[in-house]
Structure formats: structure tokens, C-alpha cells
Amino acid sequence: MIRVVLPAHLRTLARVDGEVALHVEGAVTQRSVLDALEARHPMLRGTIRDHVTMRRRPFVRFFACKQDLSHESPDAPLPEAVATGAEPFLIVGAMAGG
């Protein structure tokens, strides 16, 4: 199972506590993980990536295994530790005040 950690505001929106565990078919990439996340929680569509372009929203970041993966290709494989569930995939609101 893939483990996803949502920022607090999106946990509230999706009505989940703690991590989200997802089953992902095939290659484990940003795109496949987000597709699975949005299929489970449709209210998250448009909040992490744009509804139409499917590009990451500017103030959202993706972290895993102490790396910033935000600028990686959406179709690049995520680290093995994420694919095996050893490490979570973190969706983070950028430090931008507020």
C-alpha cells in the first residue's frame, strides 16, 4: 500500500484522519498516486493539481525520503521506499505565509 500524508486543510476537506493508504496499480508515480487519491476522495480534485492541466498547484509541494520531488516528472517512478510503503508520500502546503 502507498502511504500518503495530506496537509491539515486537505485532511479536513477529505474527512480523513492520519495517513491515507492507497492501492496503486502498475508503476508508482506522482500521477498514479494522485489519480488513486482523487478517485478515493473526489473533493480533492483541483486542490493539489489543476483540474484541466493536471499540473501541480504552485503552492503545493511533494516530499518523500527527505527529498523534494515537486519538480520531478509526474511520470517518474517514486522512490522504492514509497512504492513499498516503507516511507510516506508527503503532500505539503508551501511555506508562503497565510
Add this chain to the structure above:
Amino acid sequence: MSAVRVLVGTRKGAFILTADGKRKRWDVSGPHFAGWELYHLKGSPADPNRLYASQSSGWFGQIIQRSDDGGRTWFTPGSKPDDLTTPQGMPKGESNKFVYDTSPESGRPLTTHQWYDGTQHPWEFKRVWHLEPSLTDPETVYAGVEDAALFRSTDGGQTWQELSGLRGVKGHHWQPGAGGMGLHTIVLDRSHPERIFGAISAAGVFRSDDAGETWRPMNRGLKSPYELPDPDAEVGHCVHRIAMHPSRPNVLFMQKHWDVMRSDDAGESWHEVSGNLPTDFGFPIDVHPHQPDTVYVVPIKSDSEHYPPEGKLRVYRSRTGGNEWEPLTEGLPQRDCYVNVLRDAMATDSLDPGGLYFGTTGGQVYASADAGNRWAPIVRDLPAVLSVEVQTLL
């Protein structure tokens, strides 16, 4: 027993203030959607338990929320747990999907507007500024958005379609004001069900008489010598707010960037009624619920000094449909007050005597249960207030 429900949108969540018809003791519920900007909340005139809310964030974008129980519980339309098991398959989560219509079928693939520097700039959706539920159908609701356009949902907010004819009315001349380029006012006319007024900063007032298909600019008589190269331009005026009394739908009142204006022909022409106001800059304008010639504004010092003149928070009331104004001060701070009152942050109830409410950027919500003669704060320390709407529950 009558009651009042005040829906308050703030920079950091929504609050619901309720009282019985005496409007003396208030219950405060919130923050709802804590930490998010709530530009606007409004109830359906056809079903007071049906509320719509615009929730947005610089991080996570636009969310539409809906309540079917008067604000006790909320959900994103189309994404309730029950919706997730329908035979039609998984929902598409499109309640927050606002996509401009650039299809060839519409004939209006309009894609740019004027930018601050005078160049053309692509239309980019940012947020919903204003939600206006239909007067008769709880499932139908209009959304005024930034960058300025009008959207409509006929399925309770699950999906949205742009009424793109509006942007066809010289949209390339529209431009953002200091607060962005938003469609902030939507006025529906019960006596003309196909009629919609929309007001945009900075484009002006527009009217449709065919339920939003086609539109005409309604800006004759507006003068903007300090904002536009042609002060009498057909579009481009920074209209801040318009208001109508339902019993007299051909009479409209407007708070423009500068100038308080009046139309007696459903927007075809306007004349100034600023009269003896200490300044005719401001944002909100509203009409008394039972007296169509009684109008309220909150004068603000200037476009670069967004606070009341002399540090005195004063609502001004005209009982003559404009020109002659009196200050209403009892219960409002009359020294050292430097808050603003935003365009969507004033509303009335329909009790007798009529109640008037407004919220400030300092987080106060003031109420008057006697049409403005005396005021008292319901709450003093909310986040900056973006919008105030009132439901009268009979």
C-alpha cells in the same frame, strides 16, 4: 417565532450568527472551514436550509461547499459519501471546476483582457467572489468569479458552466482593479425571471434579458475621469456594488469607485446622487427592506485611504433615494476607527422594523434592529470580514 441567521465570510473561516426576531441575544457558530478564505456565503430564497459557500485558499484553490440543513453540516456537492457509491460510477469531483468557455461552438473564444500595464492578458480563474442562488430553484445558483466571468450551476453546485456571452461584451477592454478583476455583484429580478444584472470591477454593469445568453453594457451616465482615458467609456468603469429593491426593480443604486449613482430605467442610464456625502468613495450599498427610497452607504475616505473619514465609522442613510444623506453614528466608533467595509459585507433582514448589518476588516459585525438608528456589535474580534448575508427565518 421569527429568527435571523447572519452568514459571515472572513479571511480565516465562516461564522454563523443567529438570534430570534428581537435581535438582541446572539449565538455565534464557527469558525467553519477554519483557516480558509470565505469570500461569500448565501442562502437560497426558495429553501432557507440550502446554503452555498465559496471557500478558497492560495495553496489549494477554490472549493464550493453546500449545506442542506441551514449550516449545521456542509459537504462538497457531488462528493458526499452517498454519492461515492452511485451506479453511475465514481463522481468526478467537479464542484470546484470552473473552466472558461473557449469552445468554437460558443462562438466566443475570447481569451484575453486588459492587464494593469495596458497589454492583453489571458483569463485565469482564481476564485469565486459571489454566489447568488436562484430566487425560485434551490438547485440553481450563479457564481461571479475572478477573473471576471459568470458561471451557473443547475445541479446544486455539482457542476458549473460559464455564461460566456458576458465576456463577449468588449471583454478585451476589462481590466483588474487593485483587488483583482472580479464579478462581485449578481442581482436577479423576480418580476423579470430572465433578467440578470452583473457588476464587475473594473468593467461596469451588464444586463441580460435572456437568462444569461446575451448581455449589454449598462454604463451610460457613469463618469470615471481619473480611471479611464475616456471618462464616458461604454465599459471599463470600476463599479463596486449595485442594489435593487424587489418591489421597484427598475430602480438601481450603485456605489462606484467614486460616486453614488442611481438608475430609474433598469440600468439604461445613471445619474449621480452623492449629494451631501462627506466622500462618495465606498464599497457597499443597500436598500431598506421595506422602503425602496431608503438607501445606505458607508463612505470611505479615498481609493488610497481605505478607512472612514476622520476616523469615524458612519453609515449614511438617504430616505429620498439619494442626494440627501444623514449620518448614523449611535453605537458606532466615532474616534480612531480605521477599518474598511467591503462591498459584499452589508445586508438587511426583512423583519419589521428592518434590520441592517455590516462587517469590517477589523473583524466586527455590527447590527441595527431599527433600520440604522442604533447599532451594536454582535461580535468584535473575528478575522477580517469579507461578506455578510442575512436570512430572515419566519
